[in-house]
Amino acid sequence: MHTPHFAAAMARRQLLKSLAIGGLASVAGSGFAADASSGAFARSFAPLDGALHAGPGEGGQWAVADIAITGRLPEALRGTLYRNGPARFALGSTRYQHWFDGDGMVQAFRLQGGKASYRGQLLRTPKLLEEEAAGRFLYPAFGTPMADAAPVRSADAVNPANINLLPMQGGKSLYALWEAGSALQIDPDTLAAQGFKAWSPETQGAPFSAHPRIAPDGTVWNFGYSAHSGKLIIYEIAPGGQLRRQTLLDAPQADMVHDFAITENHLVFLLMPLLAKPGAPPVGSLDRYEWQAQAPMLVMLVSKADFSVRRMELPNGGVFHIGNAWEDKGLIRLGYARYTEFLPHLKGLGLPSPTARLDQLARWTQVEINLAQGTARQFDVGLAGVEFPRFDARLTGQRSEFGVLMQNSGSAGNDQWGMDSVVTHSGTTTARFRYGSDWIAEEHLYVPAPGSSASASGWVLGTALQKASGRTTLSVFEADAIASGPVAQLALPFGLPLGLHGQFVTA
Amino acid sequence: MIKNLSQAARLMALAALALQGAAHAADITVVVGNVQQGTGTIMLGLFDNAQSFPKTISKGTMAQASERDAAGQVRLVLHDVAPGDYAVSAYQDLNGDGKLSTNMMGLPTEPYGFSNNARGAFGPPAFKDAAFTVPAQGVTIELQVK
Numbered sequence: 001m002h003t004p005h006f007a008a009a010m011a012r013r014q015l016l017k018s019l020a021i022g023g024l025a026s027v028a029g030s031g032f033a034a035d036a037s038s039g040a041f042a043r044s045f046a047p048l049d050g051a052l053h054a055g056p057g058e059g060g061q062w063a064v065a066d067i068a069i070t071g072r073l074p075e076a077l078r079g080t081l082y083r084n085g086p087a088r089f090a091l092g093s094t095r096y097q098h099w100f101d102g103d104g105m106v107q108a109f110r111l112q113g114g115k116a117s118y119r120g121q122l123l124r125t126p127k128l129l130e131e132e133a134a135g136r137f138l139y140p141a142f143g144t145p146m147a148d149a150a151p152v153r154s155a156d157a158v159n160p161a162n163i164n165l166l167p168m169q170g171g172k173s174l175y176a177l178w179e180a181g182s183a184l185q186i187d188p189d190t191l192a193a194q195g196f197k198a199w200s201p202e203t204q205g206a207p208f209s210a211h212p213r214i215a216p217d218g219t220v221w222n223f224g225y226s227a228h229s230g231k232l233i234i235y236e237i238a239p240g241g242q243l244r245r246q247t248l249l250d251a252p253q254a255d256m257v258h259d260f261a262i263t264e265n266h267l268v269f270l271l272m273p274l275l276a277k278p279g280a281p282p283v284g285s286l287d288r289y290e291w292q293a294q295a296p297m298l299v300m301l302v303s304k305a306d307f308s309v310r311r312m313e314l315p316n317g318g319v320f321h322i323g324n325a326w327e328d329k330g331l332i333r334l335g336y337a338r339y340t341e342f343l344p345h346l347k348g349l350g351l352p353s354p355t356a357r358l359d360q361l362a363r364w365t366q367v368e369i370n371l372a373q374g375t376a377r378q379f380d381v382g383l384a385g386v387e388f389p390r391f392d393a394r395l396t397g398q399r400s401e402f403g404v405l406m407q408n409s410g411s412a413g414n415d416q417w418g419m420d421s422v423v424t425h426s427g428t429t430t431a432r433f434r435y436g437s438d439w440i441a442e443e444h445l446y447v448p449a450p451g452s453s454a455s456a457s458g459w460v461l462g463t464a465l466q467k468a469s470g471r472t473t474l475s476v477f478e479a480d481a482i483a484s485g486p487v488a489q490l491a492l493p494f495g496l497p498l499g500l501h502g503q504f505v506t507a
Numbered sequence: 508m509i510k511n512l513s514q515a516a517r518l519m520a521l522a523a524l525a526l527q528g529a530a531h532a533a534d535i536t537v538v539v540g541n542v543q544q545g546t547g548t549i550m551l552g553l554f555d556n557a558q559s560f561p562k563t564i565s566k567g568t569m570a571q572a573s574e575r576d577a578a579g580q581v582r583l584v585l586h587d588v589a590p591g592d593y594a595v596s597a598y599q600d601l602n603g604d605g606k607l608s609t610n611m612m613g614l615p616t617e618p619y620g621f622s623n624n625a626r627g628a629f630g631p632p633a634f635k636d637a638a639f640t641v642p643a644q645g646v647t648i649e650l651q652v653k
Contacts, residue, residue, distance in 0.1 A: 151626035153653055154614060201602070206610040226612045233611050248611045 037417045038353035040440060040467040044498045045102065045351075048122065049090040052132060055120065056494040062107075062120030064492055071488040073114045073476060076450055077459055078507040080188075081109040081474070083442070084176055085499020086162040087122060089351055092136035098143020098286060099349040103128050104162030104176055104184075106191045107463075107496055109474055112507060116474070116490050121191035123161050123176055125184060130157075143286040143350065155181035155226075156196050156205050163210035164501035168220065168241055171505030177210040179258065180226070188505070199235060199243040206233055210501070211259040211321070213396050219244075221262050221304075223269070227255040227276035232300075234267065234307065247307050253298050256289065261325035261334050262304075262397045268325050268369070269300040270336060272318045274343065291343045292316075299369060299376045301332070312369065312376045318342020320362075323389040326399045332369040335403065337362035337387050338378075354417040358410045361385040364425075383430070385410060387419065388443040388501070392455065401426045402455045402479070404446050406462075409434055418498075422462060424482045426455065431483045440465045440498060446479055447504045456480040461504070465495055472496040535585040536647040539597050542581050543618060547572040547601040549581050549652070554594045557634035561596050561621075572599055588645075594637035595622040599652050618652035 047056055054060035086102030089095060096102055104123045109116060122128070131138050138150040139158045152158050159181035166175040166183060175183035175197060182196035182205055198204035207224030214220050218239030223232050232251040236244045251257075251269070255276040261268040273295035277288045296313035303309075318339035325334035339345055341360040348355040364383035369376045385408040392400045403426070406419035411434070418440035424431045435441050444462025452458065460477045472495050475486040539549050549572055552564035559565065570583050585595075598607045598619035608616045614629065622639050625632035639648060 151632075152628050153626055154629075201608070201616070202611050204610050204616040205614055206612050224612070229612055231612065246611065 037440060037467065038355075040465060040470065041354055041417060041498055042352035043470055044465055044495050045087060045089050047494070048088040048102075048105070048497060051091065051135065052122065057118070057120075057492075062105075062118075064118040067109075067116040067118055067474075067490040067492060069114075069116065069488055069490050071476075071486060073111060073116060073488040073490070074459065075114050077447065077461075077476065078112050078450075079110075079447070080171070080505045080507070081107075081111070081445075081461060081502055082165045082167070082174065082505065083107040083109075083463065083499050083502035084161075084163060084165050085497060085501075086160065087497040087499070088128075091131060092134075094137035094146065095351075096137070096141055096144045097350055098141070099351065099354065100162070101141035101144050101160070102162060102497070103160045104178070105497060105499070106165065106176055106186065107499065107502075108191060109490065118490075118492060119191065120496065121186075123184060123186065123191075124193040125159055125161050126156065127158050127160060140285070143347075145285075145287075154205055155207065159184065159196070161193075162500070165503045166212050166220070167503055167505045169239070173241065174505075177208065177212075179210045179224075180207050181205065183208045199237060200246055203233060203235065203243070203246055208235065209257070209260075213260070213262040214393065215262060215397055216394060221267060223257070223260055223267070225251070225254045225257040228278070230254065232257070232269070234302065236304075249302065249307065249309060251300060253295070258320045259322045261322045263325050263327045263332055264397055265304055265327060266332065267302040267304065268322070268332060268334060269298075269302070270314070270319050270322060270367075271298040271300055272342060273297065273316060274318065286347065289343060289346075291318075299367075301369065310374060312374055314367065314376050314378055316340075317365075318345075321387065321389050323403055324391040324396060324398075324400045326395075326397060327371075328399065330371050332371065333366065334369075335364060335366050335381075335389065337389060337405075338365040338380075356408065356417045358385055358408065361408055362387055364389075364405060381428075383407070383423065383425070386423065390443070390445040392446055392448060394448060400455070402446070404444050404460055406441055406443060407432070411437060422460065422477070422482060424456070424460060424479065431481075433477065433482045433485055435464050438467050440467065442499060443501055444475075444477075445502060445504060447506070450506070462502075463496065463499075465498055470495040532587045533590055533641050533643055533645040535588055535593070535595070535641055535645065537583045537585065537595055537597065537622075538647065538649040539581045539583065539620070539652060540579060540649060541618065541620075541651040541653055542572050542575045542579050543599060543601070544575065544579075545572065547599050547603065549583065550598055550600050550605075550607075551583050551585065552596045553585050553588070554596070554634065555591065560594055560634040560637070561631040564596075588641055590641050590643050592638045592640055593622075594625075594634050594639070595648065595650065596620070596631075596637075597650060597652050620650045620652040622648055622650055624650050 055062035057063040087105030088103040140146040161176035161184040164177045174188040185194040212222035220237040222235045253271040273292035301310045323335035345360040386405040388406040390404040405423045407421040421434040441464040449458035456479045474490040476488040553566040554560040621637040625636040
């Protein structure tokens, strides 16, 4: 067990005290309405409403040169946390109704020498520029039908690049990712959009999903799905960015595939029984998805060597995110956040007020695939209300016990949307830090300590929005002592739109 | 008199021929806009019925993209078209393979467009949305490839 030295322990205690006081004060001050979470959710996007305009930070930018730090930011934690998420939901007379619809915005927290700066940028996609010129949203979005919509001529014409990021070449190149269209290359420093990436003529404009997996040798594996196509595109990209192999696989039940996993020899897909009704466009149209309550979840195993496919079944269920996967004596092991009410949950992620009954949230579920028998089974490990699984990215596709999850503890009320806790787990051991009911915590990720190969040696960091103040704070925890609270908190003087996924690029 | 009658008959015959010619030889001038600078060919196809649209052209023509004017437009003419209802498709064959290139999911990767600038959602529009009428004296239409 890591033992923090005295000063760090002191700082931590002070921090915990200030968190507790802040929490109490806000409860007393606000009267704590039942819809505090959903109100904070919608308010986090309000600064981006309307035509492109100045940000709340220095020089009218989304920028802070020197973020106020409580506690001590570890000197060895150097690099940039990039985060992405839907951010602009209103333009002219038009307004999106679902969290996944907004134009993408990238946030960058740069940590260096115990100091930190921040910069954010709404991504100038072709969609954003065209709609900006028109003064309104023109196209239907995933969860928002649009009256007088313009016909969608290609996926990239409506690509908001709003889900995740892919750094390559040690962060020298950076892509903002959606899942129905191309990766958008962005400048790692200025965050300016530089155009869509074509990995090959055959995959130009084709779907490139938002959760690529990077093998320990730097090889980037990804896939793309398109509702109704019955196909998955597979990409294998060299560390330098050259496409090595591409293929098109038959994939029944692949109308919404958000994530996958890799092992030493396989790609693993969990294909849920969520079907897009005939006639629905390949991009969007949430209301045309239908849950097949009697159908199994399909496990699709793809051989990395020859792209041969095996299929097996798991009980009916839904999934956005999969943790790490690895091969272990004839078995493949993985964890995933499993939903039993996927479609109601997905439809509940609406604006302005997302709803999330606790029993609609995901439970952490471990899967064991028997390669010899061609069977799969799963175990519920008793972690409820979880999402955003992260693990040690150095061990992608290899055995890794340590993981990070976000959790809705339910203590803020059964209908309170949003995560309030960060959980680390290793085997059957879990540790937890609860921000409190005045906070909505976003994805937290694990950054290993430089030069250390030990599990859980390093930091867990992530952002959280304080409901009462409407401000965003980045918290840094010792990875092996998360329950002790953050060792450092970086408080922005304003709030950021609640986002999705982030990646840390070590300096 | 006979001479005059004969002349008249010849004139009438010529007139009839001219009329017949007009009825069967209208020209469709297509101004294709948003043409990308540089290499490639603008490929134009004419469709005379909904069944063949947008697969089988009844007539076609092409022009080099290098003929693009300052406004990014290339002008092509489909000659000798009988009056009636038609649709036109156009694409810029950037890689010179003689077809509208698509990615592995089957979606076009070269700029394309239809008459009336009709657009389908992730596919061709309906024939009726792209259809226009060609009168006996011919017609000029504009469309954009995107």
